[in-house]
Each structure stands twice: as structure tokens, then as C-alpha cells.
Amino acid sequence: MFFTCGPNEAMVVSGFCRSPPVMVAGGRVFVLPCIQQIQRISLNTLTLNVKSEKVYTRHGVPISVTGIAQVKIQGQNKEMLAAACQMFLGKTEAEIAHIALETLEGHQRAIMAHMTVESAPPTQVAKTKQQIEEQRVQVQVVERAQQVAVQEQEIARREKELEARVRKPAEAERYKLERLAEAEKSQLIMQAEAEAESVRMRGEAEAFAIGARARAEAEQMAKKAEAFQLYQEAAQLDMLLEKLPQVAEEISGPLTSANKITLVSSGSGTMGAAKVTGEVLDILTRLPESVERLTGVSISQVNHKPLRTA
Structure with a gap:
């Protein structure tokens, strides 16, 4: 094996x-x-x-x-x-x-x-070399520790400088801007509230005025309606009598403004200006009859009718 x-x-x-x-x-x-x-x-x-x-x-x-x-x-x-x-x-x-x-x-x-x-x-x-080397290392360690301490102190100094030169002013400016922004915001809110209150009050005033005007007009219309209800025929007659001169003026107006009038006679009656006057008077004489057909109120008989009272 x-x-x-x-x-x-x-x-x-x-x-x-x-x-x-x-x-x-x-x-x-x-x-x-x-x-x-x-x-x-x-x-x-x-x-x-x-x-x-x-x-x-x-x-x-x-x-x-x-x-x-x-x-x-x-x-x-x-x-x-x-x-x-x-x-x-x-x-x-x-x-x-x-x-x-x-x-x-x-x-x-x-x-x-x-x-x-x-x-x-x-x-x-x-051994002596080793001790020297150990001491040299220790010295280096101490020097490095001192350098670190110096660097830390420098960093702390720079941080304080930065704090005093940059951060503090920046924080103060930020605080100032925040306060200004808050004040502006409050002012805008107050203005908006005042405007809203003004609009509301103006709207209420306008609504009140419209309501008052509507109520006055309604009351006036009611009173007119009541007056017309109580004095319907007299009121109608009053309105008609008030408008009769205007109607007569409208009828005679074209005749007074005409430069030349040619009348054609059927062979009997008056002629000339008297003919024209007679025609106008004839129209006015027929006016009460026309009014009575339109309104049902007789101008010739209204003085014989008593007024209705409430």
C-alpha cells in the first residue's frame, strides 16, 4: 500500500x-x-x-x-x-x-x-533607541493634540465671529421682516374688514333706500288706487277735462299751421273761414260722445251724479 x-x-x-x-x-x-x-x-x-x-x-x-x-x-x-x-x-x-x-x-x-x-x-x-522613539512618538502625540486644540479654538473663534457678523444681523433682519409682514398682514386684514363693513353698510343702506322707495311707491299707488276707487268717475272726468284742451289743440293745430286750405262744398251751407271754424266746432261737439264710448263716463251728465264716498 x-x-x-x-x-x-x-x-x-x-x-x-x-x-x-x-x-x-x-x-x-x-x-x-x-x-x-x-x-x-x-x-x-x-x-x-x-x-x-x-x-x-x-x-x-x-x-x-x-x-x-x-x-x-x-x-x-x-x-x-x-x-x-x-x-x-x-x-x-x-x-x-x-x-x-x-x-x-x-x-x-x-x-x-x-x-x-x-x-x-x-x-x-x-532599549535606549526604543525609549527615544517612544518619547518622540509621545512628543508627536502631544504636538498633534496641541494642534487639534488650537484648531478647535480657531474654529470656535470663527464661529463666534460668524455669529456676531452674520447670524445675529441676519436673525435681526429676519425678525424685522417678520414683524413688518405681520403688521402689513394685520393692516390688510383691517382694511379688508373695513371695506367689507362699508360694503355691507352701503348694501344695507341701498337695500333700505330701495325698500323705502318701493314702500313709498307702493303706498302712493295704494293711495291712488284708493282715490280712484272712491272717486273713480270724478277722477276719470277730471283727467278727461284736463286733457280736453290738449286734444282741441292737437285737432286745430294742423289747421292753424296750414298755408292754404281748399274746401269743396256739396252745394249748401256756409263757405270760407266760417266753414273751417264750423268743422272744428263740429269735431269738438262730437268729442264728449267719443269719450263716453271709450270710458263709459258722460261729460254732460256727470254734474247730476253724486260722488261716492268711502
Whole structure:
């Protein structure tokens, strides 16, 4: 049966016909089931934080050191792979990392114990540079905070200036315009109400005058009707007598304005101007008869009839 592995691990086959064991890194291998055994080992890189606290130097000065170490099994080097298999085969990555960390801490402590304080300078320089950098960053932070504060103060100052120079006058002008608009509105309303009241009063006065005139005319007509009812014949006669001169004038008018009159006689009677006068008198004599036919009132008999009273 074939088994394969990736480039980050190695396989170790042991058992029948596998002495010494066969090690394969990133490949495949044939394994006889039951009589051969296959094991795997990780080839991943392990990053370890190596801490050594209060380690006394050669002169008895306690120091603490933190180091970073990366550990990796070289799968392409057969000797190193064989040594790693002897130490770590069958263990997990966590167990391998723990063993490597303890080993590195021991070596780091041994190195620190043989050193003096004067010989840890690169570390001190690095710390000093780090402190300087931190202080520089802090200074930048403070400067930036001061700049922000100055900008905020400038913004506040500009807002106050804008408030005093633009907003306040604008609000005052707006308030003034609003008051003027309200006053004009009130004035227009009062004018409209006054005009409406005037129109209403004028309409009422006109209506009253029309009503009074109508009532006066009606009363006058009623009185006339009553008078005509009480003195119908006398009134009619009075009207007729009042109009008779006008009728006579209308009849004689054409004769008086004529320049020349030609009379044709039937052979008897008077002739000349007397004939004309007789014709006019004849018309006037027949007028009462015509009036009586039209109105039913006899002019010749009206003096003999008593007037009706109410």
C-alpha cells in the first residue's frame, strides 16, 4: 500500500525488511500492512519566545532577557532528520516545541551567566533607541493634540465671529421682516374688514333706500288706487277735462299751421273761414260722445251724479 506526505512533513517506515528505517520527506513510500509500520513527523517551523528572568551575570548582576527563536527540522539532511526522529518521533508539535524551548532557555541562561553587564550593549542601545522613539512618538502625540486644540479654538473663534457678523444681523433682519409682514398682514386684514363693513353698510343702506322707495311707491299707488276707487268717475272726468284742451289743440293745430286750405262744398251751407271754424266746432261737439264710448263716463251728465264716498 502506498502512502504520501506533503513537503511540511516526513514519513518513517520501519519493520520487516526496513532496517534501518526508511525516512521519506515530502513524497510517497510503499508499506506492507501488518508487518511494516509508518510514522510521521512535522517539518513546520516553530517560533519560540525564550524568556530568562533574573539570571545572574558573571559579576552577580541580575538581568532578564527575552529572545525569539525559530526551530525547524531539516528534512533534506538525512543525518539531522535521523537525529530529529530519534528525539521527536511519535510526539506532537506542542511537545516538540516544549522540549525545544526548555533546551533554548538552558543555553540562553548559560550564555548569560558567562557575560558581564558591559558585554549586553547592543541590547541597551536598542532599549535606549526604543525609549527615544517612544518619547518622540509621545512628543508627536502631544504636538498633534496641541494642534487639534488650537484648531478647535480657531474654529470656535470663527464661529463666534460668524455669529456676531452674520447670524445675529441676519436673525435681526429676519425678525424685522417678520414683524413688518405681520403688521402689513394685520393692516390688510383691517382694511379688508373695513371695506367689507362699508360694503355691507352701503348694501344695507341701498337695500333700505330701495325698500323705502318701493314702500313709498307702493303706498302712493295704494293711495291712488284708493282715490280712484272712491272717486273713480270724478277722477276719470277730471283727467278727461284736463286733457280736453290738449286734444282741441292737437285737432286745430294742423289747421292753424296750414298755408292754404281748399274746401269743396256739396252745394249748401256756409263757405270760407266760417266753414273751417264750423268743422272744428263740429269735431269738438262730437268729442264728449267719443269719450263716453271709450270710458263709459258722460261729460254732460256727470254734474247730476253724486260722488261716492268711502
